[in-house]
Amino acid sequence: MRTTRRHLLSVLSAATAALGLNGRASAATKTPSAAEGPFYPRPSMRHADTDNDLVRLAGGATQAGGEVVYLQGRVFNAAGAPQPGLRIEIWQCDVNGRYSHPGDRQRNLRDTGFQGFGHHITDASGRYRFRTIKPVPYPGRTPHIHVKVLRGESLLLTTQFYLKDHPANDRDPLYRRLTPQQASALSMDFDEGGTVSEARVNLIV
C-alpha cells in the first residue's frame, strides 16, 4: 500500500516536472549532471558480472556487506516520453568505502563480495532497477551513487545520487553546489517500510 502510494507520487512528480512548475506544457528541466569522478571502472577493471544486482557476484560465495536496498526509477525525455532501451550504469564504493578501482589508494580492505559496478537497460516504460547497498561515506565525500545514462555509445548523462537529508550532504563539495531543486532531483528517499528499503529516482535526459 505504502509502496503503491509512493509510486503514484513519483509518477505524479514526473508528470508535474514534464508540465513545468507553471503548469503549462513546456520542456521539463533535465536531470542535473555531475562530475564522473576518478573511479569510473574501465571495462578491463570490471568483474565479468555487470548485471543490475551489485550485491551478489555470479559464482561468488558471499553476499556484499552493507544494507541491501533497491534503487529504481523511470527515464523520460524533456517532453515527458518514457525512454526505453537506455543503458543505465551505476558505480559506488563498497561498505568499507573502497571502490573496485586500482586508483583508490585507501588502506581499508575491499569487500570482494560487492560488484561495485552494474548496468540495466530501461524497459518499454523507461524503467530501470538495481539491487545494491545503501551508499556509505568515504573521506571527503557524503554518501553517493555514480550514475551514467547512455543511448548506444552516446552518453546522455553523468551524475550522482545522494541520500536525502544525510547530515554530511551540506559539507560535501559537490552537493553544496546544487540548488534545492537540483538536490531534490538527485536525492534517494529510501522507504524504510518494507523488508528491503527502496528508493525511486526518475531521470529526465
Ligand SMILES: [Fe+2]
Ligand atoms: Fe564517488
